[in-house]
Amino acid sequence: MKWKSLLTVIALSFSIILAEKARFDFYRVYEISVDNDVQLNLMKQISDYPDGYQFLSSSPPFTGIKTQLIVPPHKFGEWSELVENFDLQVKLINNNLQASLDREEACYNRRKADERDFNSFWRYEEIQSWFQEKVAERPNDLSIFSIGTSYEGNEINGLRINVGNQTGKPSIFIEATIHGGEWLGATSTINIINEMLINNYTHLSYFDWYFLPVLNVDGFKYAWSNNRFWRKTRKPNNSLLCVGADPNRNSDIHWNESSVSANPCSNNYPGDYAFSEPEIKNLSEFMKTVPNLKIYLSFHTFGQFFMIPTGFTDDRIENYQLHYEIGEIANAAITEATGAIYQLGPIPEFFGLVSGISFDWVFENIKPVLTYCWELRPTRGEVESELDPVSSKLIEPTAKDMYAAVTTVIDEAEIRGVV
Numbered sequence: 001m002k003w004k005s006l007l008t009v010i011a012l013s014f015s016i017i018l019a020e021k022a023r024f025d026f027y028r029v030y031e032i033s034v035d036n037d038v039q040l041n042l043m044k045q046i047s048d049y050p051d052g053y054q055f056l057s058s059s060p061p062f063t064g065i066k067t068q069l070i071v072p073p074h075k076f077g078e079w080s081e082l083v084e085n086f087d088l089q090v091k092l093i094n095n096n097l098q099a100s101l102d103r104e105e106a107c108y109n110r111r112k113a114d115e116r117d118f119n120s121f122w123r124y125e126e127i128q129s130w131f132q133e134k135v136a137e138r139p140n141d142l143s144i145f146s147i148g149t150s151y152e153g154n155e156i157n158g159l160r161i162n163v164g165n166q167t168g169k170p171s172i173f174i175e176a177t178i179h180g181g182e183w184l185g186a187t188s189t190i191n192i193i194n195e196m197l198i199n200n201y202t203h204l205s206y207f208d209w210y211f212l213p214v215l216n217v218d219g220f221k222y223a224w225s226n227n228r229f230w231r232k233t234r235k236p237n238n239s240l241l242c243v244g245a246d247p248n249r250n251s252d253i254h255w256n257e258s259s260v261s262a263n264p265c266s267n268n269y270p271g272d273y274a275f276s277e278p279e280i281k282n283l284s285e286f287m288k289t290v291p292n293l294k295i296y297l298s299f300h301t302f303g304q305f306f307m308i309p310t311g312f313t314d315d316r317i318e319n320y321q322l323h324y325e326i327g328e329i330a331n332a333a334i335t336e337a338t339g340a341i342y343q344l345g346p347i348p349e350f351f352g353l354v355s356g357i358s359f360d361w362v363f364e365n366i367k368p369v370l371t372y373c374w375e376l377r378p379t380r381g382e383v384e385s386e387l388d389p390v391s392s393k394l395i396e397p398t399a400k401d402m403y404a405a406v407t408t409v410i411d412e413a414e415i416r417g418v419v
């Protein structure tokens with residue numbers, strides 16, 4: 001065999017290996033009550049040394065709330081011993097994760113590629129082409145903005161709405177899908193844009209809006225192509241074995257202090273250094289250029305939490321009361337719209353201290369008046385559907401929750417004259 005053809009064969013073999021998708025055949029998902037510090041430490045050790053275990057939620061395990069854990073078949077023996085030794089209260093919620101994913105994927109595949117189904121998950125390219133359509137419809141009011149490129153060279157694009165293209169308006173920035181597999185953040189953002197344009201939302205013209213439905217583009221695309229539960233970025237880190245950092249631990253705000261793991265293979269590895277991930281560095285640089293930022297909002301999944309900064313300290317922020325009062329009114333609006341209940345409060349109240357997160361960095365450095373972050377549906381205590389929290393059945397109700405929440409936050413801020 002000639003060298004050239006041998007190299008072609010090798011290249012083809014590599015491309016086949018690279019394109020292969022992670023499978024979850026007979027993986028189980030357990031819901032766990034974490035009731036004491038010993039059990040919490042066990043969860044933290046599982047997070048530090050995952051070896052196939054994976055937590056479903058973006059937010060860390062904490063005492064008093066339930067946590068959902070994927071357990072791979074090679075861990076069944078070990079897991080049953082841990083359950084017994086640590087006296088864990090567990091409930092099996094899925095006994096073959098791959099079968100559920102296959103059913104969900106069959107739903108995606110039934111949809112035609114060019115069909116704009118707002119109750120379906122969209123690929124990154126579909127989001128981009130929808131943006132282009134919208135801009136073409138209203139070129140004077142809408143434009144596409146970029147915060148820069150990802151590690152893999154993807155353009156990190158969002159949609160800007162500035163009716164009449166005027167300067168001097170107060171700005172609002174909505175950030176979603178910093179974690180690759182948290183697609184409900186992207187669909188909620190898209191649905192909010194769509195509803196606001198269709199309804200001609202009262203304050204649409206008053207603000208300069210920046211919607212960024214997918215911040216971690218590489219991780220999002222990888223979740224589509226390779227692993228539905230991918231969380232991190234895709235930049236190689238200082239290990240040979242694993243890739244990526246937890247982008248929501250990577251900001252230069254008390255970096256590497258709390259809720260992080262030193263293991264580069266952990267989902268909470270904060271990166272080799274602060275702002276090591278281009279997506280997060282780009283976001284910080286871009287935020288410095290957004291004029292007159294008044295409100296910054298961020299979507300994650302899951303747990304139904306409505307969160308107020310900051311994560312790195314228990315101390316209350318200066319305008320905590322304003323955040324809380326507006327939060328309570330927005331929470332009531334969610335419940336009126338859909339019946340859903342979100343728990344309102346500062347991050348550490350739900351998860352303990354968490355450092356290096358993007359919206360804390362924005363709140364402390366760019367100083368918008370209001371900053372909120374939501375953990376979207378479902379709750380962490382009532383995961384009932386076999387595929388929660390990644391089921392497309394959650395797209396519509398979650399988008400309704402967030403449309404009510406976001407518009408109410410803005411209405412209230414405007415009524416109070418703080419934006």
Ligand SMILES: [Zn+2]
Nearest residue numbers: 058179300301
């Ligand atoms: Zn997240």
